[in-house]
Amino acid sequence: MEQSKYYGHPSQLYGVTEYRLMGGKSDGMHMLHVKNGKGLEFTVSADRCADISELSLDGKNLSYTSVGGVTAPAYYTEGHDGFGFLKSFNCGFLTTCGLHNIGTPNVVDGTPYGLHGTIGNIPAEHVRWEITDEAIILKAEVHDEIIFGSKLALIRTITVSLNENKLEIHDEIKNTGSKEEGIMCLYHMNIGYPLLSESALLAVNSDKVVPRDDRAAEDLDTWSQMIPPVPNFAEQCYYHIFEGNTGCAKVYNPEINKGLQITFDTEVFPQMTQWKMMGERDYVLGLEPTTNTLEGRKTIEEQGKLKTVAPGSSRDIYIQVSFYDNQVDWETGK
Template sequence: MDRAQLTDGMASGSPVLIVRNPGGISFEVLLDRALDIGWADARGVPLGWASARGRVAAVRHEPGGAGWIHTFGGGLLTTCGLASTGMPSTVGGIAHGLHGRIGHLAADNVSWRIQGEGDDAHVEIVGDIVEAALGTPTLRLSRRIRSWIHRPELEIDDVVVNDGFRDAGHMFRHHLNLGYPLLDEDSQIETDAIVFESREEPGVASFDEIGLGVSSDAVDEQVIYARTGARAQFVLTSPSRSAALKLEWSGDSFPLLLVWRDASPGVNVLGVEPSTSRDGGRAQAQHDDEVVTLRPGEQRRYRTRIVLEQVASPRERAEGVS
């Protein structure tokens, strides 16, 4: 593991932690952005999607309105919250920008070490991110990232605590961004989640209706809302890459799954987003009773696991049948 600071362009000044893990997942931790995960790869396969904007230092964040999109570089994990996710809105005189502030806040108390032995040996990275301001609730995210050394498996284990002295409204989302080469026209989706609504009209009734190839006709993004069962998982399989990326999360604390799809040329992204609410923002979530209330000292735990599995290629399957 190496700690470094980027020096070029809009990313200049960004501190990062680089984890090189040949037997597992190699990845980059963004220390100024809530310990989010930028690039990641395993077995020669890139796992996360990168936006055309690329990496931007958190100090260049534009918190008002939809300014978030100007510093959204993609990456495997982008955290949204802690007081609001989704669309911008104003509640009680407090303006909540797109997807909240947490993903542009630097982590404190960061440390890393090797834990476990044998097959359980893993890299462990921990840190705290505090979202607070005078006259507003104090919410603290304690993040623990585990990456196993002998297999391509990574876990994000988050605990959000109300460190204040009054009740705090809380919203949270793990914004996982997938792209080429795992996302291609021959890719397949498997999930236990059941679609119940789409943000756009006409809506998408099931995951089978999502086109996974690049489309020159795609001019609008799609956002799909689904509920998961006890397993709470989403698998994106790429037969041509002989790989399947499995995402599993804590369905008890993330009751909803949002899937964001933009198939336009030059973008081609699939966002898989375990979430506490839909995408309407803080004001709409309060109306829909989708804001979590944390009492002083109360905490809520969120876990997402990312695993790259090897699958048979079309040629290997054909040879097996013959």
């Protein structure tokens, strides 16, 4: 069937709508709303690393939006303790963290590095998109560069299929300077209500699960079990270690018959951080492919585990997300 005979404009079924927000801390932000005509819809925040904020399937929300809401990058501050990141942390479906630090704030050779770095608060440049017969393709560039210092660029491509509910994120991290640069990356992918509830099922194909601290160790045996929101819940983080070539983490909630699966290359991301935060209003499950654990750049450098990029070279990162509306397909990963 030739669908085009049935509508006047493709946006009736699929496409990209660009707009700017008004009012409050989101005033003036450049956003792109994407829908693929198969039930998948999401919003790309061009002013924040071209990350993905809201995401839904068949009208059911799958992502988490923090109490701060959508916040312009101008409100970002590292803070005196290095935790200022949290004040403007929208979460959304994807917040990119790095490129110079992930995890604990620390100081290296007199240079302070705050929680999760600054890349997620840098506006993207050259934001554009095209629609082919098979997909919607969005492209953007994020330049994390400073005079007399480190020069890194993140070239992002988000591809969403028009034939099935799948999207792929391809990031090329380029060293545009003249000296070798250390890089750290964490893809903060956040699941929220109603996909996330005490009925949600979580499966990860990891070979080992390691609690980050004593608090996480308290419930190591129930890391995969979700619970109802708890007042003043203290977060728990687990490192998932993989021996195979492909990491896979997936969530399904039979109450809404919706689910998703995140896959990634374990050569790039040898571990995934699971952020289990079951607090009232702070109710979120983070599934976070990451280059390193969360002890901060200083510790990772001292351990000799910091990944580097030579001048003029780049590293490629691929993450695929598949979406499901029935449990059988989710379980089999079709």
